[in-house]
Amino acid sequence: MNAANGKGEFxxxxxxxxxxRFGHVGWGFSVPSQNIYVFGSTDHLYRHHWWDLLxxxxxxxxxxxxxxxxxxxxxxxxxxxxxxxTRGWHIRYHAYKSLxxxxxxxxxAEAVAxxxxxxxxxxxxxxxxxxxxxxxxxxxVGAEILNPWHNTLLLIPNYWFGKVEGRxxxxxxxxxxx
Numbered sequence: 001m002n003a004a005n006g007k008g009e010f011x012x013x014x015x016x017x018x019x020x021r022f023g024h025v026g027w028g029f030s031v032p033s034q035n036i037y038v039f040g041s042t043d044h045l046y047r048h049h050w051w052d053l054l055x056x057x058x059x060x061x062x063x064x065x066x067x068x069x070x071x072x073x074x075x076x077x078x079x080x081x082x083x084x085x086t087r088g089w090h091i092r093y094h095a096y097k098s099l100x101x102x103x104x105x106x107x108x109a110e111a112v113a114x115x116x117x118x119x120x121x122x123x124x125x126x127x128x129x130x131x132x133x134x135x136x137x138x139x140x141v142g143a144e145i146l147n148p149w150h151n152t153l154l155l156i157p158n159y160w161f162g163k164v165e166g167r168x169x170x171x172x173x174x175x176x177x178x
Contacts (some may be wrong), residue, residue, distance in 0.1 A: 008104025010141050011039070012132065013093040014161040015082055023157035024091055027132045028076040028080055028112070030104040030141045037080045038062045038110050041091065042071035042131055057149030064120040072113055085171045108137035129160050 011028035018024035028039030069141040071090055073083060084093045116131050129148045136145045149155040154163065 004128050008032055008101040008105075008106065008139065010099045010101055010136050010139050010145075011037075011080075011096045012099065012136070012145070012161060012164055012166065013041070013096045014157065015091050015093050017094075018091055018157075021158070023159075023161065025128045025132050025157045025161060026084065026091070028084070028096075029101075029104065029106060029109055030077075031074075033106075034083070034106065035076065036074050038072065038113070038122075039080050039084065040070070040072050040104065040113060042070045042116055042128055044053060050131055059091055065118050068118060070117045081171060082090075086138075092172070094169045094172045095168060097161065097164055099136070099141050099144055099164075099166040099169055101142075105138060106142045109135050112138040124155065127155060129155055129157055 009030045011025040013028065015024045015026075024041075025038070028037050030037050060065030069090070073080070075083065081096075084096075086092065113135050119131075120126060133148050134147060145161050146154055146160065148160060155161045
């Protein structure tokens, strides 16, 4: 059901340093009728030494039902940006892009987001970019959010974030601790 009480906002969050500097994206969106935001990510945290080649090979795929470090929270915008920049149990973010949405569907977007909780993860077919894209489209974001299924380079979070058109907001510097 679409929000009847106003326009929406989709937020595309970026951590420039995660995943060997390829980056990592998270997402957030407003629920205009409740004056809250729903936000989260599939962090898929790397828990091995950087030189562990087998660890990297295993990192490339998480099967459905296995832990992919998915999380979701609800809060006002100030609390959301605080959570996305300061919490220690998930990836912290350096910036976001704000994309206005005329006719948002927050319930649909949340259902899509929830579907990723046990959906596994794959570097080439179910990563943070693809999941965030699917949530954005369900919310009602238009052509400004580029389809990563159409260009392999768009699977790289830093590249994708750079190509998405939206109002840029800096939260932390990339040299801040990850």
